[in-house]
Amino acid sequence: MAAAAAQRARRLPWLAAAAPHGDQHSQTSAPWRRRPYPYLLLAVQCLSTEASPTEGAPAPSSSLSPSKPPRVVIIGSGPAAHTAAIYLGRAQLQPTMYEGFMAGGMAAGGQLTTTQDIENYPGFTHGIDGGLLMEQMRAQSERFGTTIVSETIARVDLRQRPFRLWREGQEHDDGAYEEADALIVATGATAKRLHLPGEERLWQKGISACAVCDGALPLFRNQPLLVVGGGDSAAEEALFLTKYASRVYVAVRRDVLRASKIMAQRLQRHPKVEILWQTQPVEAVGDALLDGVVLRSTASSTTEDRVLPVRGLFYAIGHRPNTALFKETGLTLDKDGYVVNEPGTTYTNIPGLFVAGDVADKRYRQAITAAGTGCQAALDCEHFLMETAG
Numbered sequence: 532m533a534a535a536a537a538q539r540a541r542r543l544p545w546l547a548a549a550a551p552h553g554d555q556h557s558q559t560s561a562p563w564r565r566r567p568y569p570y571l572l573l574a575v576q577c578l579s580t581e582a583s584p585t586e587g588a589p590a591p592s593s594s595l596s597p598s599k600p601p602r603v604v605i606i607g608s609g610p611a612a613h614t615a616a617i618y619l620g621r622a623q624l625q626p627t628m629y630e631g632f633m634a635g636g637m638a639a640g641g642q643l644t645t646t647q648d649i650e651n652y653p654g655f656t657h658g659i660d661g662g663l664l665m666e667q668m669r670a671q672s673e674r675f676g677t678t679i680v681s682e683t684i685a686r687v688d689l690r691q692r693p694f695r696l697w698r699e700g701q702e703h704d705d706g707a708y709e710e711a712d713a714l715i716v717a718t719g720a721t722a723k724r725l726h727l728p729g730e731e732r733l734w735q736k737g738i739s740a741c742a743v744c745d746g747a748l749p750l751f752r753n754q755p756l757l758v759v760g761g762g763d764s765a766a767e768e769a770l771f772l773t774k775y776a777s778r779v780y781v782a783v784r785r786d787v788l789r790a791s792k793i794m795a796q797r798l799q800r801h802p803k804v805e806i807l808w809q810t811q812p813v814e815a816v817g818d819a820l821l822d823g824v825v826l827r828s829t830a831s832s833t834t835e836d837r838v839l840p841v842r843g844l845f846y847a848i849g850h851r852p853n854t855a856l857f858k859e860t861g862l863t864l865d866k867d868g869y870v871v872n873e874p875g876t877t878y879t880n881i882p883g884l885f886v887a888g889d890v891a892d893k894r895y896r897q898a899i900t901a902a903g904t905g906c907q908a909a910l911d912c913e914h915f916l917m918e919t920a921g
């Protein structure tokens with residue numbers, strides 16, 4: 532019996548593997564829980580056909596060929612993409628991941644490759660280097676059968692399934708596409724930076740684009756810090772930093788804050804906060820670590836630049852979602868360019884296309900939330916493929 536099951540599992544790898552997944556996830560409160568779990572049924576049908584062919588149980592549809600899994604493609608390579616890959620790989624769906632080759636100026640592995648101390652990703656008591664964490668995620672994706680291609684996707688055609696994808700360099704050759712029965716978009720976002728003189732050298736040595744991520748590091752404790760920006764994010768980040776800093780300066784280009792009234796009031800009333808109106812940073816200074824930031828008035832060209840001694844410079848000037856690829860493809864983006872998903876799921880307006888991570892998240896923007904939605908996207912995708920097969 533066990534030998535027969537093992538033999539069936541070898542012959543029907545991805546379908547057989549789906550069954551325990553179905554069991555496991557039918558405990559969730561997702562809307563599809565109300566229906567019998569389709570791939571569990573398909574697996575059972577298929578296995579029973581194998582066991583007793585004379586009973587005439589229906590064979591699986593040809594589009595759900597057990598020997599030829601559907602082609603699932605993931606675009607991106609951050610925590611969202613790799614979590615999706617691990618789940619899909621374990622479900623025997625053998626995804627292909629386009630991890631990008633400096634896509635949007637970002638190395639494969641995503642935003643975490645630009646930081647050293649990840650202290651808030653569970654499982655690492657003493658924190659972990661961002662690059663190392665992403666290397667481990669990549670190895671885990673490969674371990675479960677993901678094919679990783681170090682290329683950027685430069686063009687997509689989402690008008691029908693299978694979707695068509697073109698690699699960078701081949702986007703003008705109409706015939707040079709690859710196909711995907713389902714697609715997970717996890718292309719992330721890029722925190723905007725000012726690229727000041729001194730910034731490259733002192734990046735992550737006092738300069739960051741994520742106060743929530745880095746603010747609690749020992750480097751910034753009881754130190755004067757500078758936040759750049761005047762919107763809600765800047766106000767939130769500055770208020771967050773007041774927990775650790777001795778003083779928080781906020782450099783605002785204009786003479787008003789763009790932040791909502793309530794956030795602006797909170798910021799202005801905080802005893803540790805000082806707002807530097809009509810001020811912009813023009814240079815980061817320091818040797819091994821940031822020592823100060825050169826500030827310039829935006830109101831008067833005769834006012835001399837001055838150095839503000841701070842140990843931290845935090846950019847809070849917005850993010851750019853990596854969605855240029857999807858403009859005018861039919862995928863719904865919001866006014867800021869983020870992919871719009873069905874609330875509580877990773878479904879988008881295009882059946883078969885799922886979204887995960889910062890590319891659809893302008894609120895949380897954390898590795899753990901990106902990984903969480905990567906898991907959701909894989910489960911939604913798996914379910915979609917089972918439901919639409921045959």
Ligand SMILES: Cc1cc2nc3c(=O)[nH]c(=O)nc-3n(C[C@H](O)[C@H](O)[C@H](O)COP(=O)(O)OP(=O)(O)OC[C@H]3O[C@@H](n4cnc5c(N)ncnc54)[C@H](O)[C@@H]3O)c2cc1C
Pocket residue numbers: 606607608609610611612629630631632633634635636637638639640641642643645646648649650651652682683684685717718719720721722739740741744745853856887888889890896897898899901
């Ligand atoms: C300096 C800094 C420090 C941070 N520190 C922390 C921290 O301590 N803890 C924490 O939880 N979070 C931290 N974050 C936030 C965290 O990095 C992000 O929330 C997380 O990486 C988002 O993951 P993602 O999978 O959505 O995509 P990303 O990490 O943004 O990765 C997306 C990847 O997709 C690739 N890509 C884009 N377009 C294409 C394409 N067309 N084809 C192929 N590939 C493509 C990109 O090159 C990129 O490599 C930090 C962020 C920054 C900037």
